[in-house]
Amino acid sequence: MPPDTVTSFHGSDPIAGPTKVNGVRIYTATASSVVASGDDVFYSRRGDGPYYRWFFEATIGKWRAARVIDAAFIRQSLSLATWKTVPVALQSRLSEHYLE
Numbered sequence: 001m002p003p004d005t006v007t008s009f010h011g012s013d014p015i016a017g018p019t020k021v022n023g024v025r026i027y028t029a030t031a032s033s034v035v036a037s038g039d040d041v042f043y044s045r046r047g048d049g050p051y052y053r054w055f056f057e058a059t060i061g062k063w064r065a066a067r068v069i070d071a072a073f074i075r076q077s078l079s080l081a082t083w084k085t086v087p088v089a090l091q092s093r094l095s096e097h098y099l100e
Contacts, residue, residue, distance in 0.1 A: 021098050023047050026086055027078035042090060043068065043078055046098055051075075054090060063093040 027043040042054040044065075051068035086094070 021046075021095055024094065024098050026081040026083070026094070028081045028085070029077055029079075040087065042081060042086060044094060044097075052097070054093070056087075056090075063087075063090045065093070065097060 024044055024046045027045075029041060029043075040056065043051050044054060045051045052065045053068050054063055054065050056062075057064045083091070
């Protein structure tokens with residue numbers, strides 16, 4: 001594996017999924033900024049790229065992504081997530097989204 005390939009979302013735990021996602025970090029909202037609806041919301045970012053907000057759209061039964069416009073606000077309200085806390089269906093979507 002090339003030395004620049006990251007095998008986890010935050011550099012220490014191996015990815016438990018079928019595909020490795022190079023350099024992607026996954027975040028969740030901190031306790032003070034949890035979405036009022038109670039739905040799981042995750043954020044992702046690769047390198048210095050844009051942040052994406054991931055949410056489950058129940059009407060179609062799929063995880064959807066939206067690019068975050070105000071990243072400065074988002075950075076202050078996020079904490080790193082562990083791969084184990086990311087739903088399996090979202091793990092697959094992240095792998096597809098960040099496919100090289």
